[in-house]
Amino acid sequence: MILNYFYVMAGAALGGLLRYVVADLVQRNSKIIFPFGTLTVNILGSFLLGLIIFFLGEREIISPELRLFLTVGICGGFTTFSTFSYETLALIQSAEFLQAAYNILLNVILSVAAVYLAYLLSKIL
Template structure:
């Protein structure tokens, strides 16, 4: 891996981590609830954007390797946060909130897959038109 790619991923990761903290804080503040909607929100939006980007990467040649690395591995890798999702789910389970934990796990897992697919197919269909 070149130093340019490493720099692209690292700088994208910085931006993604700051965005995650910012949006997670806003969502959690506006929607206080037992389910961590801040993490769910960044995972769903990030997954949707990842679907869009991967479709562009596959069906278009406008992005360089460094831009792809910056956006996907860097920004979105840090924005979407399955480590936070995992510990939040564990803490819900550990505190006896089984139904909330299962809801959180289901919403994050299935919602992220659906959002990634939705973003992917929107771009795939629009580029074929």
């Protein structure tokens, strides 16, 4: 049981590092004021979470401990809902209301769609 905390902690550390690298890479290559880095990691993280749960987990390809490490740990550390919330508030405070609305809609809709896509792929594979 105590090992579960270690699995989550180790996964979250790795997920956080991956989040920083991916979001920074995407954002540095963006030419407009929009948090594409956060959007990218939220979509990727949602897709990966869906694959892990629906493809690997439901087929019992991975152990419960590895599932915990990958889902709560890596995906939890990789996705950025708190960053998404802050960036949305910053857009609102800057009177970028349309950008804030796009940020909310794109993150929510595309992240849910990414999990659904992973679900569909897991049924095909």
